[in-house]
Amino acid sequence: MTQSNVRQMLVRKLAVAYFTSWAIVLWVSFPNIALGGANWNAAENYMSWAFLIALYAVPAVFLYGILVSSLLEATSVKLKVKGPAEAMVSGLLHVAFGLCFGIVLQSSLFGIMGGGAAILFFSFDRIIVRAILTLKMKTRVISFIAPVLLFVLIAGAIYATAPPKPPFTAKDAVQFATSGSGTTIDRFPKEEGVVKLQIEGYDVERETKVEETAEKETYNVVFTERWSKREESGLYQMIYEVSRGSMGAKGGNGEDPPYLQSR
Structure with a gap:
């Protein structure tokens, strides 16, 4: 791979890690969405849970995910593996390394989440981010802002439907x-x-x-x-x-x- 190709790949992987991180945060925090009800601090609970997820997911995706995915892609290019076989093998290896993340931490839950995150990372890399990077700059910026807006809308909806905070007497x-x-x-x-x-x-x-x-x-x-x-x-x-x-x-x-x- 040339220096230019390496630079383009790393830029793409960073974008993939960004979208994957947001997808994991929104996915794992989804069960904590509580519209209405009697819990006045539902929005605070949701945001605290989302922050806790991000605390673990973001470093793992940006460090481990980018490293593994970049090495797999560089290896495929060096071995000149192309076509459906390359996509299938690369996808399976992404999932395998994602599951290994749980083995390292000795946690089946982290293993499942690592495998799920690997599937998301691979999917974003092969389909969504490649498509986004071909769009015009304005549309590209909107695409990058969309996950943030979605998170804000969810938190805002929870806050708007929650009962007012009771006084502490x-x-x-x-x-x-x-x-x-x-x-x-x-x-x-x-x-x-x-x-x-x-x-x-x-x-x-x-x-x-x-x-x-x-x-x-x-x-x-x-x-x-x-x-x-x-x-x-x-x-x-x-x-x-x-x-x-x-x-x-x-x-x-x-x-x-x-x-x-x-x-």
């Missing part, structure tokens, strides 16, 4: 903060308020309180335990900053109550 913050188990928070009320107890002769108050912060939909959830017995009294407090889906300790003071330390 102080009640939600308390519910989120107390939803776990196996921690000190377990002994406090699951709702904002105070409970009074008698423990080993101590008068005990356990309070769950929520405070708004300057940041929208972010709250401080305060857990306070007070105790007294004759002239003995004390206080133990924990403060957590809670927002939608996240919670972090913000501080606290006091020591564990004596009736817990003795256990």
Whole structure:
């Protein structure tokens, strides 16, 4: 192959890898398309899943796919293999090397996806991209933009049909903060308020309180335990900053109550 032919082949392979990557992302993320329904973050979930797919698919297609396909094509040219036999052998070898990708990663799922990606790569290379590169520049540009527009339209349609995002309220913050188990928070009320107890002769108050912060939909959830017995009294407090889906300790003071330390 001449230097010019090598350059043209690499340009074609890059275009093939581009379209193959988009085809894989749109294909594998298709089951996550959810129009309507009750899931307000359906568009975010779809885009996150598509990004995760692209994170694996794009490097594999651009590195492994281009390398294998280029070597197979260069070998065919060197051996002067032409006609239907060349196409059949090349196609089978593309699939075989795609399946080998799963063997390397020791995953049957990646093997199936690798074989499917190889079929797409070979098909784009032999039919679609060769046809696109013969079109006028304007039509060629539109063809390259089409996968991006399709992805945007899908994400936009999901977002438009999803219900509005519900507000994250102080009640939600308390519910989120107390939803776990196996921690000190377990002994406090699951709702904002105070409970009074008698423990080993101590008068005990356990309070769950929520405070708004300057940041929208972010709250401080305060857990306070007070105790007294004759002239003995004390206080133990924990403060957590809670927002939608996240919670972090913000501080606290006091020591564990004596009736817990003795256990």
